[in-house]
Amino acid sequence: MKLRTLFATLPALALAGCNLAPKYVQPAAPVPQALPQGGSYPVLAAGDAATDAVGWRDFFVDARLQQVIATALAENRNLRATLANVERARALYRVNRAALFPIVNASGTLSAVQGTAGRVTDNFLVQAGTSAYEIDLWGRLRNQSQSAFESYLATDEGRKATQIALVAETATAWLSYAATADALRIAEETVASRRKTLDVNLRREANGIGTKLEVATATTALNSAEAAVAEFRTSLAQSRNALELIAGKPLADDVLPTTLGTGDQLRDALPVGLSSEVLLRRPDVLAAEHDLKATYADIGAARAAFFPTLSLTGLFGFASAGLTNIFNSGEFQKTVNGSLRQRIFDGGATANNLAAAKASRDAAVATYERTIQTAFREVADALARRGTIDESIRAQSSLEANAATAYRISQSRYDAGVANYLEPLDAQRTLYNARQSLVSARLTKAANMVELYRALGGGLVESTAR
Structure with a gap:
């Protein structure tokens, strides 16, 4: 067999060897087969759900929010x-894979020998060869390469999980900024209303039909509203700072929301199916499974260490007294050597390496199962909120409407002189709290939809429409 033919067949010889890795068996998911429904949960439709096929540009329909998310995906430093x-x-996977192939090194030497007659003889030698190339008879190198490949796949799934989390985090921060803007506007409107009330009370006191107590009470109410405005302005600035940190760069004013409104910046429904198998498609779950598969390959590599290793050393080259005709001289030299090595005693290191690999496999199984359980809990929590949030918003909307009616009636009674000032003041406080609570409820609904979208694995696929 020619030497180059031998080198060409070495990878095939390695691949023809045994594989001592145990056969991978996917652990059963330690969660119910169906997602929770009924009671506090919404009613789910049977059949396959494809929330993870809904692109973020399809879910987040506001153009400004889309622009901020795109900026975060391009600029966020954590990503x-x-x-x-x-x-x-x-790169590390490719390094491990390279071990399946021989490393060929080339060298050249020149020597000059002066004879007794003073004549100098030149000798040229060009050689190439491989040193101690291991024939992978028992799959040790292949399993090391497979382990590195599974680790790479796990890291790539981690990248997807990070991107999904970033989309959700950006959207939630943007929506929080919008809700804070609403809260600030309500506080500013309350300041304007209470300032007018104070002016009325000052005129009434000056005309002898009011009291200093009413003036002091109106001033206290105004000061309280002014303090709230200051706090909300601080919160709005801090919300912008947080959003820009996530986005990775300063944001223009025109991409920031001015109001949350009813939360129509995103879709109000998602295709949520009944089966919990959708959780197995989440990137973090897939990453944990790839890590688990890597431990199976590690066991195969550890088992192979109990068996002898076969290494080959090959060398070929040309020698000539003249450099110009070295490859035509016919002075071709080749050697092939093989060596078999078997570990006799290592103080139990090989056995303990195998035991450690099996323990790592057991830990990876537990981590995989725990990841599925965490995913189930996250989806269940989001569904629990989704099942009751509409009822909460209806109640908050009714509370706001009735509080506004009560304030108008009490103010009319005060203006007519049939009620003291405490009655409209108390009604105004109730209205203020009701309006702020409605904003909070709407933010809760919007943030819940974002969390449900994330927990079900959505966030990466983009719509082709722009």
Whole structure:
């Protein structure tokens, strides 16, 4: 057999060897087969759900929010670090895969020998060969490569999970900014209303039909509203700071929301099916499964260490007294050597490496199962909120409407002189709290839809429409 033919067949010989890794069996999901429904939960439709097929541009329909999310996906530093880790994992996998192939080194030498007659003889030698190339008879190298490949896939799924989390985090921060803007506007409107009330009470007191107590009470109410405005202005500035940190760069005013409104910046419904198998498609669950598969390959590599290793050393080259005709001289030299090595005693290191690999496999199983349980809990929590939030908003809307009616009636009674000032003041406080509570409820609904979208694995696929 020619030497180059031998080198060409070495990878095939390695691949023809045994594989001592145990056969992978996917653990059963330690959660109910169906997502919760009924009672506090919404009624779910049977059949397959494809929330993870809903692109974020289809779910978040506000153009300004879409622009901020796109900025975050391009500029967020945590995501950049995650992408770099994916590239590192890919490179390490390729390093391990390279061990399946021989490393060929080339060298050249020149020697000059002066004879007794003073004549100098030149000798040229060009050689190439491989040193201690291991024939992978028992799959050790293949399993090490497979383990690195599964680790790379796990890292890539981690990248997807990070992107999904970033989309959700950006949307929630943007919606929180919108809700804070609403809360600030309500506080500012309350300040304007209470300032007018104070002016009325000052005129009444000056005309002798009011009291200093009413003036002091109206002033206290105004000061309280002014303090709330100051706090909401601070919160709005801090909300913008938080959003810009997530986005990775300063944001223009025109991409910031001015109001949350009814939360129509995103879809109000998602295709949520009854089966919990959708959780197995979440990137974090897939990442945990790839990590688990890597431990199976590690066991195969650890088992292979109990068996002898076969290594080959090959060398071929040309020698000539003249450099110009070295490859035509016919002075071709080749050697092939093989060596078999078997570990006799290592103080139990090989056995304990195998035991450690099996323990790592058991830990990875537990981590995989725990990841599924966490995913189920996150979806269940989001569904529990989804099942009751509409009822809460209806109640808050009714409360606001009735509080507004009560305030108008009490103010009319005070203006007519049939009620003291405490009656409309108390009604105004109730209305203020009702309006702020409605804003909070609407934010809760919007944030819940974002969380449900994230928990079901949505966030990456983009719509082709722009």
